Amino acid sequence: MMFKTLFSAAVLLTLAMNVASAQTPSFPATDWPWWRGQQRDGSAAPDQNPPLQWSEDDNVVWKTAIPGRGHGSPMLFGRHVFLATADDTRKVQVVLCFDRQTGSLQWESVVHQGNYESKGKRKANEKASWASSTVATDGERLFINFFNDGAIHTTALDLKGTILWQQKLSDYVIHQGYGSSPAIYEHLVICSADNKGGGAIVAMDRATGEIVWRRDRPEKPNYPSPSIVNVSGKDQLVLTGCDLVTSLDPGTGATRWEIEGATTECVTTTLTDGKHVFTSGGYPDNHVSAVLADGSGKVAWRTNSRVYVPSMLHKDGYLYLTLDAGIAECVDCAxxxxxxxxxxxxxxSSSPVLVGDLIYATNEQGQTFVYKASPEGFEKVAENKLGESVFATPTICDSHIFMRIAHYDGDRRQEFLYCLGAKN
Structure with a gap:
């Protein structure tokens, strides 16, 4: 299946000039600048010592109440933690900035006022939120995606919360919800909006919001974030779902290769072992597959494991899966x-995080299981319970764990941002 790539002469000239000089920003190991971390694969810096045990009274450095509800993960940059939320009492979608050392709120920026609920006949899945994307940064700006007023919008803010620009990606028909997060590549921020009305993947200039390239997508519901991987010796932007596995040049949007497969609805973020890209999905077919990323169109293998929402991990030739139904699995990549x-x-629903040879996996009920990433067998190291509802993936950085957790007081649900670590 072929899709249109839209360019203008001015954009092509700008593209050629920028690609020649721009580099994807780099960060110290103490930062977690976007969804799934610096390596984009859920792996944290291995040389750190986050806690193995915690509770409401043990190893809590600070906790701060969050207005509203959301499933986006904490993003760490410098002295701050950034988080998106949707506050139903005020009908706003906002980006929050917290002090990393104390948890105190530094600022709040209202990105959208009102119009964030679905106006169509179909309501979002009850597990979904209206702030399920994770904030990304290039070190100078913040980027966030929201569904609002029947469309998906990408917004850029400065580091003090002032809105710099806003770009509509496409109209959006709600099926389950929306949670795709921005991806930073060279001078671009790349965002996707697959949906039943026909969506798009769009690359925008980070500084101006100008559309550099755009690809139309099939009229099918689908949910993954754009995945940028280096595989078969080149950077590839891999999109799964819509019954396709598609590889684009992330700098230009040109097709590298495309095959049928990967079912219709996917959520997980694709990763690679350097040879394959691994896809998973949950509707209408459960599957995990390994696709050769050399353009041959070959699928090395495929299973029917249901890894629909939690993204997978890779380490030393093995995949580590957290199935939606609460099963851990180790799979040979080859x-x-x-x-x-x-x-x-x-x-x-949240995705596991790899720290050295340990996996941290948190279920919707607030239990976190810590176990070895080893093909020798399952070995649980620790188990902790905190809160009653967790959908956001934890961020593990600089020997601390940042978790978005909800507590219930009767029917009242209150979210908190926790910083867990050894107290000094």
Whole structure:
């Protein structure tokens, strides 16, 4: 299937000039600048010591109440933590900035006022939120995606919360919800809006918001964030779902290769072992597959494991899966064979995080399981319970864990941002 790429002469000239000089920003290991971390694969810096045990009274450095509700993860840059939320009492979608050392709120920036609920006949999945994207930064600006007024918008803010520009990606038909996060590449911020009305993947100039390239997408519901991986010796922007696996040049939007597969609805963020890209999805078919990323169109293997929402991890030739139904699984990257399975318990929406040889996986009920990333067998190291509702993926950085957790007082739900770590 072919899709249109839209360019103008002025944009092509700008593209050529910028690509020649721009570089994707780099950050110290103490920062977590975008969804799934600096490596874009859920792996944290290995040389750190986040806590193995915590509770409401143990290893809590600080906790801060969050207005409203959201599933976006904390983003860390310098002295600050950034988070998106949707506050139903005020009908606003906002970006929040907290002091990283104390948890105190530094500023709030209202990105959209009103119009954030679906106006169509279909309501979003009850598990969804109206702030499910994770803030990204290029070190100078912040970027966030929201569904608002029947469309998906990408907004850029400065580091003090002032809105710099806003760009509409496409109209959007709500099916389950929306949670795709921005991806930073060279001078671009790349965002996607797959939906039943026909969406798009759009690359914008980070400084101006000008559209550098745009690709139309099929009229099908789908949810992943854009995945930028270096595989087969080149940077590839991989999109899964809509019954396709598509690889684009992230700088230009040109097609590198495309094959049928990966089912219709996917959520997880694609990762690679340097040879394959790994896809997973949950409707209408459950699947995990390994696709050769050399343009051959070959699928090395495919299984029917249901890894619909939590993204996968890779380490030393093995995939580590957290199935939605609360099962941990280790899979050989080369063959697709299951090496081991173990029941964790509960339902999972947040994605696991890899720290060295340990995996931290949190279920919707607030239980976090810490276990070894090893093909030798499942080995649980710790188990902790905090809160009653968790959908956001934790951020683990600089020996601290930042978690978005909800507590209930009767029917009242209150979210908190926790910083967990050893107290000095």
């Amino acid at each position: 063959t697709g064979e299951t090496v081991w399975k173990a029941r964790l318990g509960g339902d999972f």
